[in-house]
């Protein structure tokens with residue numbers, strides 16, 4: 196492909212769709228030619244934010260237009276499988292949100308279908324595009340930690356509450372936790388071997404909304420992953436706790452962030468380093484730049500996550516949830532509190548992971 200702008204159709208114009216539009220508009224490689232969403236309010240916003248794009252409620256308008264090179268799939272998991280298959284049938288390259296389908300068997304079918312096609316496809320496993328994880332990995336590769344032995348990762352926020360949306364993506368350990376399952380595997384450079392999961396049904400909701408998994412990789416590295424959208428939902432001033440701790444035979448490296456600034460700290464064999472840099476949000480700018488170059492080169496940038504990476508992370512997150520259900524799974528709190536949380540979030544203008552809001556973390 197020459198240097199002409201790459202034409203992209205954006206399907207799903209909710210919170211993520213709007214992040215994508217913002218980044219496509221800032222990148223000279225891309226031209227958004229369609230925005231598709233069946234929701235009237237989303238269409239109204241699409242016309243307002245991108246007057247040059249065709250706005251439609253019918254996804255086939257996007258797939259049937261031969262001028263569309265790429266589709267960015269930002270609707271929910273329940274429509275993704277058919278959209279990925281349609282994209283392949285109509286010769287479009289694919290940027291997909293995660294998970295790529297609702298059921299693991301469908302995800303594996305899609306991995307196969309993309310593998311058999313000549314189209315390029317990636318999934319927004321956004322932690323892999325972050326500067327801080329690349330910086331930490333570089334310290335490991337330089338040998339500053341000795342041999343990597345332990346990966347501890349945690350992400351707890353007062354984010355999306357049960358029943359508020361994203362039902363198609365599963366409980367929070369799948370919806371959000373699959374990112375942490377993926378990045379842990381990325382650090383270990385090995386496949387998951389053993390796992391034990393403990394969860395809790397916060398506010399007596401039917402599904403767990405906090406889960407901790409631990410175990411080993413094939414290469415002996417051990418991990419623990421903690422994820423929950425249960426972190427002080429009703430506190431007057433909300434906060435979160437998000438970190439990674441990488442422990443080697445000789446040194447350690449870690450990161451924490453406040454969604455504005457990320458702090459990376461290294462206590463290595465030859466150096467001690469602290470780096471503070473802007474957090475970078477969902478890093479969609481990095482992903483779409485690499486994807487544009489991939490299309491121009493006719494080959495997927497090896498650092499972009501594949502559908503296989505996504506299917507593995509998704510399957511593992513589901514496995515953790517299934518394992519947790521085989522142990523004691525206590526319920527603490529009541530559904531009345533959950534109602535209060537949903538009410539509060541529905542009336543917030545700036546909060547963690549708010550859907551259908553223009554400003555949110």
Ligand SMILES: NC(=O)c1ccc[n+]([C@@H]2O[C@H](COP(=O)([O-])OP(=O)(O)OC[C@H]3O[C@@H](n4cnc5c(N)ncnc54)[C@H](O)[C@@H]3O)[C@@H](O)[C@H]2O)c1
Pocket residue numbers: 206207208209210211212231232233234237254269270271272274292293294319320321360361364370477550551
């Ligand atoms: N990669 C990440 O870090 C990350 C973060 C948050 C959400 N996500 C994923 O992004 C996707 C969207 O999440 P969101 O937070 O923007 O949700 P959202 O509810 O804000 O937006 C979803 C939008 O899709 C629209 N939609 C539903 N079905 C559609 C269809 N068939 N065709 C076109 N549009 C359709 C809805 O009307 C809505 O406007 C989800 O799959 C979610 O898991 C990824």
